[in-house]
Amino acid sequence: MQTVPAFDLKLLPSGSALTCRSDQTLLDACIQIGLPVPYNCRSGECGACMAKLNSGQVQELPGADPAIFNDRHRARGNILTCLCFPKSDIVLDLALIETESASIRPTTVDTIVRRVDKLTPTIYRITVETPRPVEFHAGQCFEWVVPGVAPNRTFSTANRPGTDSIDFHVRIYPGGKIGTFVSRMSSGGTLQLLGPFGHFGLSSNSWRPAVCVAGGTGLAPIMSVLDKAFHVKDTRPIHLLYGARSRDELYCSRILRDWVRSVPSFTYTPVLSEEPADSGWSGRRGLVTDVMMEHLGDVFGLEAYVCGPPAMIDAAVSGLERAGVLEGDVRTDRFVQAKS
Ligand SMILES: Cc1cc2nc3c(=O)[nH]c(=O)nc-3n(C[C@H](O)[C@H](O)[C@H](O)COP(=O)(O)OP(=O)(O)OC[C@H]3O[C@@H](n4cnc5c(N)ncnc54)[C@H](O)[C@@H]3O)c2cc1C
Ligand code: FES
Structure with a gap:
């Protein structure tokens, strides 16, 4: 050989x-x-x-x-x-960085698909069962190893580690190879993962307030870090701003509203950018990054967590910088398209 x-x-x-x-x-x-x-x-x-x-x-x-x-x-x-x-x-x-996330070395994990739920017209939640609790830090991602799909596609975890299942939120794009795969997925099927990867996750500075900004399926890693934070009774003030195009693209609303009721330090603002004017939506409208700027106020000690499409991340990061949030206090997860 x-x-x-x-x-x-x-x-x-x-x-x-x-x-x-x-x-x-x-x-x-x-x-x-x-x-x-x-x-x-x-x-x-x-x-x-x-x-x-x-x-x-x-x-x-x-x-x-x-x-x-x-x-x-x-x-x-x-x-x-x-x-x-x-x-x-x-x-x-190349200087090394301070992070716990590198401590888990990526491996392949064979999983069984347990649920395929259509959350919005274009977003599915895929829940897979793992043979044992798979090690990852909340907010890290895994590659999906799908026969005939190269390179591997990357998806973020959307629930906390330490259980025997992993949730993913997957947006389906017209012509996307994962869309075809997801449309054929059903309970009992198999999915091989490779991971975990990435440094995204809540810092250990639990005394500092945090603003989370997510667009589209950028909500996934935020759900993972929030699920973990609330499970371990982290009481840092966290405000989540979530941007979607329209009301039917908002998802996880029930879980988020439950957390708002049960976790006094958590607040949530959904923001719609293309909701018809006469739809009866009484919440915030416009770009989530503009609403973020209104919300920021005193940024002393603030940490920011921004996930989703690159254009939204760039707008959020430049807004946060203008508002005085230090570069080192902003963590991002850019959902870029896989390249062949
Ligand atoms: C670190 C990381 C974490 C990610 N986590 C998630 C996640 O949790 N959920 C999720 O849905 N996605 C996530 N992504 C993005 C996802 O990996 C890509 O969108 C992937 O290319 C989708 O594969 P596909 O086979 O569906 O589409 P592809 O076959 O790759 O593309 C088909 C067509 O869809 C469009 N398209 C595909 N991806 C994108 C995109 N990201 N933005 C705009 N247009 C696109 C393009 O027009 C493209 O021609 C993540 C990416 C990274 C890097
Ligand atoms: S990790 Fe190399 S350019 Fe993003």
Whole structure:
């Protein structure tokens, strides 16, 4: 059997040393051994995994978002570790981050589909049962390993860890391969997961207030962190602003209203951007990021958690910065499209 060549990879200033196969991205090699390196999208769309190539040669996959990574970055010797494979031994300037989420190494998990619930015209909740409680941090995501669908699609967990089931909220896009797969899913079927991945999750600063901003299925990881937080009686003030187009695209409303009743420190504002004027909706209208700005007020000590489509995240992050929220106090989960 032919063996895949492997190279030495060293990270500075930590001095962490590992081996990276030539068919593995530098980022995946780090994640696989549980090194706490920065990343988010794993597909060249966010820039979180950028590092300086101190020495060595890499093969870069095309597909980086030019607004995030371009020839100016390359000229400075920077690379995106999620898009680069080693062609020699490598030394990177890449500082490790403080996070607990890297502690769980991704593995494959065979699950049984228990429920397929249509929550809105375009969003399904898929509940899978796992052979034992699968380790993940609330808000992390898993790849779905679906035969004939490459690359794997990524979906966030939508319930707390520690049970023997995982919920996912999946938006169906016209022509999307996962849509076809979901339409054929039924109780008793199988789904293989690979994970967990990602650093999204509530900080351990339980004395600090938090604002959560979600759009579309960006609600999923927020539901996961809230489910965990309320389960462990976390009493930090949390305000959730949830943006959907119309009333029939709002979901999880009953659970959220129950939490508002049972958890005094939790408040929730749904915001609709395209609800017909005469529909009788008496809640907030407009863009969730505009309503967020009105809501912010005194941002001293505030932490922000923003999940969903990249355009919404960019608008929220720039609004939060303008309002004085520190960059390090904003955590994001960008739901970018899988790239072939
Ligand atoms: C970290 C992370 C977590 C994610 N979590 C979730 C989640 O919990 N729930 C969820 O629904 N999605 C989530 N996503 C997004 C999801 O992985 C992608 O949307 C995926 O491409 C969907 O695959 P598909 O087979 O349905 O569509 P594809 O076959 O990939 O695409 C089909 C068509 O659908 C459209 N499309 C697909 N994805 C998007 C998108 N994200 N935005 C706009 N248009 C799109 C495009 O027009 C495309 O041509 C996450 C992504 C990341 C990176
Ligand atoms: S660009 Fe590499 S993780 Fe997002």
